[in-house]
Amino acid sequence: MKNVDHKKNGGLIKNWQAQDSGSSSVLTGTVVEDPAGRFEPGDRMRSSYIVSIDRVKGIIETTNSIYRVTHEIVIHKKGIYKFVRISDLHPDDQGDLRKFLRGRNAPLPPAEIAGNTAWPNDYRDFARGTDQNEGFF
Structure with missing residues (x-):
C-alpha cells in the first residue's frame, strides 16, 4: 500500500465486490461499521476508485479511504x-x-x-x- 497516513478509516464492509467503473474499479458492499459516520450499518456503499486490494489481509485501499472487508461476492x-x-x-x-x-x-x-x-x-x-x-x- 502507498502512503496511507492521510486516508480515513472506511470501516468494515461485508458482501463486497470490486466492480468495474470505466477504466477503474470501485468497492461496493454492505456497511457493517463506518467510523467516519457516512453510512449506517446495513447501508449499501460505493467507494472512490480502488488503489489496491489485499485479499489475504482483507484490506482495500481506495483513493480516499482504507476499508476492512469480509465475504467477497464472486460471479x-x-x-x-x-x-x-x-x-x-x-x-x-x-x-x-x-x-x-x-x-x-x-x-x-x-x-x-x-x-x-x-x-x-x-x-x-x-x-x-x-x-x-x-x-x-
Missing part, C-alpha cells in the same frame, strides 16, 4: 451459467437471500448444490433492496 461461471454462491455471503445474510429468492428459479450448474446458487441479477436486486419482479404478477 462464478460454469459452462453457460453465471451465478453467485449463497454460501459466499456473510452467514447473517444467507437466510435473507434465500427468503428473497423464494418463488424464483435459480441456476444449477454441474457440481453445485441445489439451493446454494442465485442469478447475479437476483443477488444485485437483493443487495440493493430492490425487487425487479415486484408488482409483476
